[in-house]
Amino acid sequence: MKKKKVSHWKEHLVESLQLPRDLVFQESVITLLGEREILLENYRRILEYNREHLLVLTSQCKIRIQGKNLEVLYYTGDEMKVSGQILDVTYESL
Numbered sequence: 596m597k598k599k600k601v602s603h604w605k606e607h608l609v610e611s612l613q614l615p616r617d618l619v620f621q622e623s624v625i626t627l628l629g630e631r632e633i634l635l636e637n638y639r640r641i642l643e644y645n646r647e648h649l650l651v652l653t654s655q656c657k658i659r660i661q662g663k664n665l666e667v668l669y670y671t672g673d674e675m676k677v678s679g680q681i682l683d684v685t686y687e688s689l
Contacts, residue, residue, distance in 0.1 A: 621654040657687040
Protein backbone atom coordinates (compact mmCIF):
# COMPACT_ATOMS: atom_id res chain seq x y z
CA MET A 596 0.00 0.00 0.00
CA LYS A 597 2.83 2.41 0.80
CA LYS A 598 4.41 1.75 -2.57
CA LYS A 599 1.27 2.99 -4.37
CA LYS A 600 1.17 6.17 -2.26
CA VAL A 601 4.83 6.90 -2.93
CA SER A 602 4.36 6.19 -6.63
CA HIS A 603 1.29 8.45 -6.80
CA TRP A 604 3.12 11.20 -4.92
CA LYS A 605 6.13 10.91 -7.19
CA GLU A 606 3.89 11.03 -10.30
CA HIS A 607 2.25 14.21 -9.03
CA LEU A 608 5.61 15.80 -8.26
CA VAL A 609 6.97 15.00 -11.72
CA GLU A 610 3.87 16.51 -13.36
CA SER A 611 3.79 19.66 -11.25
CA LEU A 612 7.52 20.39 -11.60
CA GLN A 613 7.52 19.30 -15.27
CA LEU A 614 10.50 17.02 -14.72
CA PRO A 615 11.58 14.59 -17.45
CA ARG A 616 9.99 11.20 -16.70
CA ASP A 617 12.91 9.28 -18.18
CA LEU A 618 15.28 10.81 -15.62
CA VAL A 619 13.04 10.53 -12.57
CA PHE A 620 11.71 7.02 -13.24
CA GLN A 621 14.80 5.73 -15.07
CA GLU A 622 12.65 4.93 -18.10
CA SER A 623 14.35 3.91 -21.32
CA VAL A 624 14.23 6.17 -24.34
CA ILE A 625 14.23 4.52 -27.77
CA THR A 626 14.79 6.58 -30.87
CA LEU A 627 14.34 4.86 -34.21
CA LEU A 628 16.02 6.44 -37.20
CA GLY A 629 14.04 4.86 -40.01
CA GLU A 630 14.56 1.13 -40.02
CA ARG A 631 18.35 1.38 -40.12
CA GLU A 632 19.41 2.73 -36.70
CA ILE A 633 18.20 2.74 -33.14
CA LEU A 634 19.43 4.81 -30.22
CA LEU A 635 18.70 3.33 -26.78
CA GLU A 636 19.15 5.46 -23.67
CA ASN A 637 18.93 4.51 -19.98
CA TYR A 638 19.73 0.81 -20.13
CA ARG A 639 21.52 -1.34 -17.56
CA ARG A 640 23.36 -3.95 -19.61
CA ILE A 641 23.44 -6.10 -22.72
CA LEU A 642 22.17 -9.62 -22.02
CA GLU A 643 22.46 -11.17 -25.51
CA TYR A 644 23.90 -9.92 -28.76
CA ASN A 645 24.33 -11.37 -32.23
CA ARG A 646 23.67 -10.26 -35.82
CA GLU A 647 19.95 -11.16 -35.59
CA HIS A 648 18.95 -9.92 -32.14
CA LEU A 649 19.96 -7.82 -29.18
CA LEU A 650 18.50 -8.26 -25.70
CA VAL A 651 19.01 -5.37 -23.29
CA LEU A 652 18.11 -5.11 -19.61
CA THR A 653 16.56 -1.85 -18.39
CA SER A 654 15.24 -0.88 -14.97
CA GLN A 655 11.65 -1.51 -16.11
CA CYS A 656 11.86 -4.43 -18.54
CA LYS A 657 13.94 -6.22 -21.16
CA ILE A 658 14.04 -4.81 -24.67
CA ARG A 659 14.57 -7.20 -27.58
CA ILE A 660 15.64 -5.74 -30.91
CA GLN A 661 15.39 -8.12 -33.86
CA GLY A 662 16.77 -7.54 -37.31
CA LYS A 663 19.42 -8.40 -39.85
CA ASN A 664 23.11 -7.50 -39.76
CA LEU A 665 22.74 -5.77 -36.38
CA GLU A 666 25.86 -4.04 -35.16
CA VAL A 667 26.39 -2.07 -31.97
CA LEU A 668 28.16 1.04 -33.25
CA TYR A 669 28.94 2.32 -29.76
CA TYR A 670 27.79 2.02 -26.19
CA THR A 671 28.43 3.97 -23.01
CA GLY A 672 27.01 3.58 -19.54
CA ASP A 673 23.97 5.61 -20.61
CA GLU A 674 23.28 4.93 -24.28
CA MET A 675 23.99 2.74 -27.26
CA LYS A 676 23.55 3.03 -30.99
CA VAL A 677 22.71 0.01 -33.12
CA SER A 678 22.67 -0.16 -36.92
CA GLY A 679 21.33 -2.75 -39.32
CA GLN A 680 17.89 -3.59 -40.62
CA ILE A 681 15.59 -3.19 -37.60
CA LEU A 682 12.61 -5.54 -37.96
CA ASP A 683 11.05 -5.58 -34.50
CA VAL A 684 11.36 -4.01 -31.04
CA THR A 685 9.69 -5.93 -28.22
CA TYR A 686 9.30 -5.23 -24.51
CA GLU A 687 9.54 -8.25 -22.20
CA SER A 688 8.63 -8.21 -18.52
CA LEU A 689 11.27 -8.92 -15.89
